[in-house]
Amino acid sequence: MATNQIVFSLSIAEEQSDPRQSRLSPEEDFDYSQRGQWLRAAVLGANDGLVTVASLMMGVGAVKQDAKDMILSGFACLVAGACSMAIGEFVSVYTQLDIEVSQMKRENRMAENQEREQLPNPMQAALASALAFSLGAIVPLIAASFIGDHKVRMGVVVAAVSLALVIFGWIGSALGGTPVVMSCVRGLLGGLMAMAITFGLTKLIGTYRL
Numbered sequence: 001m002a003t004n005q006i007v008f009s010l011s012i013a014e015e016q017s018d019p020r021q022s023r024l025s026p027e028e029d030f031d032y033s034q035r036g037q038w039l040r041a042a043v044l045g046a047n048d049g050l051v052t053v054a055s056l057m058m059g060v061g062a063v064k065q066d067a068k069d070m071i072l073s074g075f076a077c078l079v080a081g082a083c084s085m086a087i088g089e090f091v092s093v094y095t096q097l098d099i100e101v102s103q104m105k106r107e108n109r110m111a112e113n114q115e116r117e118q119l120p121n122p123m124q125a126a127l128a129s130a131l132a133f134s135l136g137a138i139v140p141l142i143a144a145s146f147i148g149d150h151k152v153r154m155g156v157v158v159a160a161v162s163l164a165l166v167i168f169g170w171i172g173s174a175l176g177g178t179p180v181v182m183s184c185v186r187g188l189l190g191g192l193m194a195m196a197i198t199f200g201l202t203k204l205i206g207t208y209r210l
């Protein structure tokens with residue numbers, strides 16, 4: 001009987017010695033760093049497509065008032081940017097794959113099924129990057145497609161892009177477990193600065209024919 005009491009007391013002491021285990025919720029115990037690689041590529045691709053196409057359209061709109069010019073230039077930027085992102089990501093990830101496979105050969109070991117699943121996939125990374133870029137780039141194109149007045153069109157593009165930047169920042173922070181406000185503000189300020197600089201420099205060159 002005494003032995004059972006001692007064992008019972010020791011088990012209680014062990015549970016109380018590490019109260020953190022009982023307090024941790026499944027969300028707190030989740031390792032968000034596992035999402036780091038694909039989350040970085042997705043957020044980067046979407047923000048890049050959004051800001052690049054919107055900035056180009058703002059630059060064209062600074063010297064051209066025709067909606068067709070803005071939309072055509074934005075669409076060309078979408079296609080070129082998506083191809084560039086896909087090719088760049090494919091080459092980069094394929095290089096990483098070659099390095100990891102070469103390291104396995106140097107260690108004289110064959111990749112097991114689990115290790116093969118963890119190896120980087122160049123084609124998957126390329127398609128994901130191109131898709132993310134396209135999803136971001138289509139926002140300013142849609143915003144400019146149904147507005148006739150030039151000034152209103154420019155304002156709608158800025159408003160739509162700003163809203164999308166905040167949404168992308170919120171999604172990235174939610175998936176990555178980072179502060180929401182800082183992520184949204186950082187993305188919003190960066191996008192507004194890019195559009196303002198592109199608009200200002202293009203307007204300057206177009207006005208004074210530098």
